[in-house]
Amino acid sequence: MTDWGDITDAIGLALGGEKQRGRDALAQCWAATADTDHAQRCVMAHYLADLQSTLEDEVAWDEAALSEHAHVVDADLAPVGMTSAEALAPSLHLNLGDGYLRQGRVDDARTQVTAGLSAASSLPDDGYGAHIRSGLERLQERVEQSASP
Secondary structure, three states, X not given: OOOHHHHHHHXXXXXXXXXXXXXXXXXXXXXXXXXXXXXXXXXXXXXXXXXXXXXXXXXXXXXXXXXXXXXXXXXXXXXXOOOOOHHHHXXXXXXXXXXXXXXXXXXXXXXHHHHHHHHHHHOOOOHHHHHHHHXXXXXXXXXXXXXXX
16 A cells, blocks of 8 residues: 555646656556555546546546545545545546547446536535536536537
């Protein structure tokens, strides 16, 4: 098991503009985790997806994040200040749905939008929650436009 501090440091590198260093550090953290470290793997995969150079790799990491999330409970995320595992789900569905839509997988994207909107009630009533809700609504519009003849 890797330390949450190492993971947040790696994320900080990526978000601070040092994407390659952040990606490399996250990959090292991933390699140091066990298959049962679901919360850490969920968070790392969520960020690793955004650091990929191909859409296929991005979607694979988004799928991994959502898969790991199925095993995460609130207490698992407490070390990084997250109080609700459920509140992470809408963002995971948003990212995966967006990737699927960009791959032309409209039905899969629709499934993710529906799941994200269903889970949106778990989002906090703050800027983050509004941002994710808005993203889901925009993705839903894009999915509907893609499905129209």
